[in-house]
Amino acid sequence: MLKIKDLRASIGDKEILRGISLEVKPGEVHAIMGPNGSGKSTLASVLAGREDYEVTGGSIEFNGKDLLELAPEERAGSGIFLAFQYPVEIPGVTTVNFLKTAVNEIRKYNGEEPLDAAQFLKMVREKAKLVSMNDSLLKRALNEGFSGGEKKRNEIFQMAVLQPLLAILDETDSGLDIDALRIVSEGVNKLRSPERSTIVVTHYQRLLDYIVPDYVHVLYNGRIVKSGPKELALELEEKGYDWIKEEVDNVAS
């Protein structure tokens, strides 16, 4: 599904991703962990097409398409979804109108007929239940005045509505209390299927108690320095990141 080969990306003069390779197959959940500043969020942003970053090398193939050739909206149309670390507040655009536009633009991209108002509302109400989201939030301006937890829940709700093939959760756990974390994780788990894959970017292991990964990768200094089964996350939780840093730095010197 997703093949990242030797990906390099910079912001300004600073190289942040320094050769990342990763393959995600349908149905798999991959966790990307690592200390702050290691490039986790950059990887998520580059996958979604954020224009602040310049890709300086490597390739990303998604279901046979060259992802780097696609605009952010075309990536979304192809089935990629980024749950933002800091969801944006957009005054004046209601959540429901925004989602209706998004759903129908994605359908259009895939040559499907738009949903009518009734079909759309029915679907949206079902998905709102999935993340225990109150209907009244739908009529409010997108994320405006939402608490941190409500914003993150809204991200997962959007994911449920848009049904992506590859969901990238960028530090969805940051700033969440334990109840919100459970609701958000349940939402993600309900959407798991043999066709859908997930990349979970997180600093802490806690989220992985709820969203259990198939693979864990450790990102450090813009490279994946260690990969392993889900137990690797527990080891990291216990021992911190320093031992990995030491290992890598020793090899380098």
Next chain:
Amino acid sequence: MSTETIDLKTKLITEFNAHEALMNGKAQSEFNQTKKQAIRQFEALGFPAAKHEEWKYSNVKHLIGADYTFNSKHEVTPELADEIQIPGLDGNILYFVNGQYEAGLSSIVSPTSEVTILPLKEAAVSQEELVNKYFNTIAKTDEEAFTALNTAFADHGVFIHVAKGKVVTQPIVLCYVSDARRQNVAHQPRNLVIIEENAHVKVAETFQTLGEERSFTNIVSEIFVAKDAYAEFYKVQDESKNAYHIGTTQVQMLDRSHFYSATVTVNGGFVRNNLHIEIDGEFCDAFMYGLYVPDGVQHIDNHTLADHRKPNSISNELYKGVLRDQSKGVFNGKIFVREDAQKTNAYQSCKNVVLSDGASMNTKPQLEIFADDVKCSHGTTTGQLDDEALFYLRSRGIPKSEAMRLLMFAFCEDVLTQIRIDSIKEHMEALVSDKLAK
């Protein structure tokens, strides 16, 4: 001074003199005396020159460089009026085409027990006492040339009188149409709106142009809001790119009155809107909302004034603009807090999005505060669309152009939702949305 300037000015003064000769015995009435005084004031002031402080960013040389036929004949049939009317509009609808009141196109539905609605010229005779008491008492003919000029020719326009305690349940919508299909046309509507104690009314002015020739509108509305009265006032503009519009809305508020306004300019070539509110009472609430969305080479200038003359009142102002192409915007917001106006709360905000290098916005907040116990704030911002918001929308599958339109419209919606006449609100939303999609 260019020769054209002298021409239009001379032409208008000559026309006035010819017109005066036809007044027969009525020339001595107070109404006509006021007009004669106004033409002298216009003669002394002349059209504002480029260096005039209040006209610094809005040069009228092209406006006054053209020739116009004032109050000319037109060919607007009831069918055409229907076609161009705001969909779903109801209430009292009055048409003024090239300045002339068209009873045949208009419908006045509110009973006379609620409100008196008359052409101003008729009211000057049948309601002489009221007209003499109010007409031209707050308009600034001694300072503003266009107001003086309008006053001199104040025959066209409407007189609205809401008696004490009356609630006008249907809005009063004044539709001004310039029929510029055959020639350059001009008109100078003059409105007098008197809202007596504890009365309620909603008034809207709409402006449209037919055809591609030049049109010049010079409108003045005086609105008197008595004690405990409530008024909503909307001005919506959808004129042609060859339309020049100078409009002045002069408001006086007395104790505990409420004045709520929105001015929305979508289309028009050169637009200057003056909205001046004298808050001459205590515990008044004055609201001013405004929106302008110029593109091409449109020029839209809003000058507002909240003049706090008595204590304990509130004024609240929000103007917003989206500027594209080579368009120009001007916002000048004055707040005066006079010595007596203690405990005044005055807020002003002007926010702009400038989307091209060729577009420009000049903002000038002007606060003059002579009282010491007041709360005043003002702020202006001029920027671009939020890149992060744009990326967020695109990351959900919404193409860039559509995402930009959504964000621009959302920015405008703040002001559009302030229009509390649904049909007009929905129409303006559609106009703005369509324009932003281009």
